[in-house]
Amino acid sequence: xxxxxxxxxxxxxxLSICECRAQNAVQQVSVxxxxxxxxxxxxxxxxxxxxxxxKILEYNATKISNGFSFKIETGTITINTGSDAVxxxxxxxxxxxxxxxxxxxSVSSSVRIDDNDYTDTYSDTSLSAGIDLYxxxxxxxxxxxxxxxxxxxxxxxxxxxxxxSAERDFYTSLKSLYNTAxxxxxxxxxxxxxxxxxxxxxxxxxxxxxxxxxxxxxxxxSDWRTVESKRRELERNTKIFAxxxxxxxxxxxxxxxxxxVIPEVDAVDVLSYDKKNYVETETALWTQKINALARAADTNxxxxxxxxxxxxxxxxxxxxxxxxxxxxxxxxxxxxAVSSGVSVPVDSSNHDPTYKLGLSFSPNPFRLAKISAAQxxxxxxxxxxxxLSAQRKYDTxxxxxxxxxxxxxxxxKNNEYMYGLYSDQEKDLASYYKQGxxxxxxxxxxxxxxxxxxxxxxxxxxxxILYNEETALLFCRDAEITDGH
Numbered sequence: 001x002x003x004x005x006x007x008x009x010x011x012x013x014x015l016s017i018c019e020c021r022a023q024n025a026v027q028q029v030s031v032x033x034x035x036x037x038x039x040x041x042x043x044x045x046x047x048x049x050x051x052x053x054x055k056i057l058e059y060n061a062t063k064i065s066n067g068f069s070f071k072i073e074t075g076t077i078t079i080n081t082g083s084d085a086v087x088x089x090x091x092x093x094x095x096x097x098x099x100x101x102x103x104x105x106s107v108s109s110s111v112r113i114d115d116n117d118y119t120d121t122y123s124d125t126s127l128s129a130g131i132d133l134y135x136x137x138x139x140x141x142x143x144x145x146x147x148x149x150x151x152x153x154x155x156x157x158x159x160x161x162x163x164x165s166a167e168r169d170f171y172t173s174l175k176s177l178y179n180t181a182x183x184x185x186x187x188x189x190x191x192x193x194x195x196x197x198x199x200x201x202x203x204x205x206x207x208x209x210x211x212x213x214x215x216x217x218x219x220x221x222s223d224w225r226t227v228e229s230k231r232r233e234l235e236r237n238t239k240i241f242a243x244x245x246x247x248x249x250x251x252x253x254x255x256x257x258x259x260x261v262i263p264e265v266d267a268v269d270v271l272s273y274d275k276k277n278y279v280e281t282e283t284a285l286w287t288q289k290i291n292a293l294a295r296a297a298d299t300n301x302x303x304x305x306x307x308x309x310x311x312x313x314x315x316x317x318x319x320x321x322x323x324x325x326x327x328x329x330x331x332x333x334x335x336x337a338v339s340s341g342v343s344v345p346v347d348s349s350n351h352d353p354t355y356k357l358g359l360s361f362s363p364n365p366f367r368l369a370k371i372s373a374a375q376x377x378x379x380x381x382x383x384x385x386x387x388l389s390a391q392r393k394y395d396t397x398x399x400x401x402x403x404x405x406x407x408x409x410x411x412x413k414n415n416e417y418m419y420g421l422y423s424d425q426e427k428d429l430a431s432y433y434k435q436g437x438x439x440x441x442x443x444x445x446x447x448x449x450x451x452x453x454x455x456x457x458x459x460x461x462x463x464x465i466l467y468n469e470e471t472a473l474l475f476c477r478d479a480e481i482t483d484g485h
Contacts, residue, residue, distance in 0.1 A: 124311075133304060194220050197216055268467075280393045302330040305328075405467060
């Protein structure tokens with residue numbers, strides 16, 4: 001027991017002087033270097049970047065799908081072999097421009113190729129153009145494009161916020177390491193004080209089996225284990241942290257590796273952000289706007305017209321050429337649809353027009369119309385509630401951030417003041433200790449307090465950074481988004 005107690009006493013003095021921190025020293029890394037490495041190795045950011053690129057491709061595909069389109073078809077080709085070899089097919093071509101009131105133009109024909117006389121026969125060659133006189137197709141197209149464009153913006157926002165979230169994780173981990181270092185300093189002082197008390201007990205020649213002796217001895221052993229446990233915890237977590245930053249940490253002195261300076265930043269005022277850019281409010285207003293546009297595009301009436309010219313129209317007498325015209329009316333909320341058309345021959349011997357008429361009716365749309373209208377009103381009411389709720393959340397967030405900032409600034413000022421006091425005290429007591437006016441315990445107490453508030457200053461600097469990032473995450477910051485996401 002005597003050897004063990006002597007070892008613990010020597011170890012205590014060794015720890016209390018803190019010269020061990022100069023041993024096994026490793027090169028200190030700056031916060032910026034660690035942060036850059038942390039972000040580069042963050043797989044979540046890489047995934048968010050890929051997701052943003054995917055949404056951009058989807059948006060480009062949506063623009064193509066909802067824009068100008070052109071199509072050519074041969075139709076089914078039928079070939080009869082033998083002595084009367086004949087080939088038949090029905091080629092066609094169509095052009096569609098949805099943004100121009102759903103304008104469309106098409107060309108189609110029926111072709112017969114006879115192998116006997118090597119002649120080509122064309123029939124029902126039609127030129128036709130159509131347009132919507134009244135419909136919601138253009139508005140629907142715009143809504144589709146706006147939703148796709150919004151998906152791109154939201155993906156970029158997620159990537160932007162992903163960087164802030166990754167930085168928050170980085171600084172939170174670094175803060176945890178500093179807190180552990182502060183706990184080590186406190187534990188070292190407890191070990192030193194309890195060891196001195198144990199030495200006094202031994203000097204009074206208490207029996208080793210006495211409660212006083214055992215209690216003092218157990219305190220020293222417990223303190224030593226606490227110091228070692230905290231040191232191992234700090235070393236382990238520092239290695240994990242360094243690995244996440246892409247840096248190999250092989251030393252045994254974490255405080256020589258971790259940054260001794262945290263760049264100070266000015267705390268932002270939550271009111272410096274535009275109220276309309278509050279995430280909850282911006283999202284609620286966007287949802288309200290896009291849903292209103294979608295409802296406006298969902299019209300109850302669609303009226304379209306078409307006109308064209310058909311060569312050798314087989315549906316009229318003498319297969320004459322015809323001028324064609326038609327119209328279609330749909331009343332969606334009643335389930336009624338009416339289509340009509342007329343073909344007028346242009347042959348001088350025959351001017352009898354051919355008429356076409358179609359009528360369809362389905363009762364379900366009529367029966368569902370009132371239910372749909374009631375659902376629409378409820379949706380509008382919910383959207384308005386969401387906007388009001390977001391505005392209230394904004395007020396709450398402002399109060400929360402302002403009070404948090406006040407507490408942070410008070411803590412920062414107090415830590416600076418206390419560090420200054422303990423720095424001056426440590427300097428004075430160091431001189432008194434060398435002259436033998438005070439005990440080593442008194443000097444070590446001031447030294448530990450100084451170290452504690454040095455670390456607290458680092459933690460407070462991190463807390464202000466975390467506060468700024470937390471405040472920024474409450475708002476949309478689209479002006480900061482670049483084309484490279």
